[in-house]
Amino acid sequence: MAESNLPTTYNAFFYGTLMAPEVLYRVLYNISKTPTNPSLLKTITPAVLPDYCRHKVRYADYPGIVAESGHTVRGTYVTGLTPDNVRNLDLFEGSEYVRKEVTVRLLATKNQDEGIMGEAAETGEERPAQTYVFLDRTGLESEEWDFEYFKREKLRNWVGRSEEYAEVDAGGSYEVQESKEEKHDPTGGRGVGGAISQQLKDEIEAKYKEKWMAEELSRIREQEQRVS
Template sequence: MSGQLTAFVYGTLMDPRVFFRVVQGNSDPPEVIRNLYTFTPAILHGYCRHRVRTADYPGIIPEEGRSVRGIYVTGLTDANIDKLDSFEGDEYERRTVKVKLLEQVGDDDAEGESLVEGEEKTADTYVFIYPDQIERGEWDFEHFRRERLRYWAREEFSFDDAVDEAV
């Protein structure tokens, strides 16, 4: 059964394989499980996504005038949120934020210029609480997908191993 909770994810969890490994324990669950969730591009204003020093994953911190693109996820249960809390660990604080859904207008292009802000939604997200451990550079999701995702999405590879490998 689908849950009523929502989240805004902006890092490794934007990849469905990582997301499903965390919340379902399987990077490729059956379609009936996948269909319990919806994934919509969204933007969070007033924050910036940075690389966490010596890690594959990012952290967001409040930063006026900046914004973070990510994914608004619906269908989460309390058990899913518990798993996300555990995955994010003590480096992050779960906070409720307001995001704007991104809607496609016209033809899609490589830069996402055809996306415009739409409806505002409330969601939980994870804010990095150790700003001295971040690098002042934007974390690159595409670089993560090309270079590091294989470590995070393999069924036989644990998240603890992925974190150890990243460090």
């Protein structure tokens, strides 16, 4: 399957852990800080997604969104993602989510010092974007997921330099919650040293790459048929 048939770049809307650049770039490139190589940098813009609501995932550090009329979700609109980047994102999100194309409204922050999630106003611009919708509503709590709390209390479990992986694997720094008398990983394998993170850290096998391309091309064709 020729990879040239795929889009050269993708745009995405992130509303959870991937709003943190440290997590985003670890998933995209296995580095835990903003790249110094300009070719690897992504453009990140604040945005809102209408008619969806964000909830905490039960027993987890991360959220999920589901369609709910009248609600909006604040997040980040990221451009310039390559097919390789999106393959990594699909693997990172896993079977709990499905990737869908949505339309987001762009925002402009009023004070740059407040960062990407500071006070902002809508610009009137709308953009199509890929996002990850949670599949099992029963796995969501009623309360909202708090990004500031995540950064303050949980982010350390999701990022780390490559030499830190071994320390965590050896029983290091995970915060483990008890759930139904079992130890439960609140990162769902996506944190430092987790199974999904380790797979991302390793080179993606050619077999997985070919499978992903075939599925992505099929998804694109189905979307084009719906539009036509």
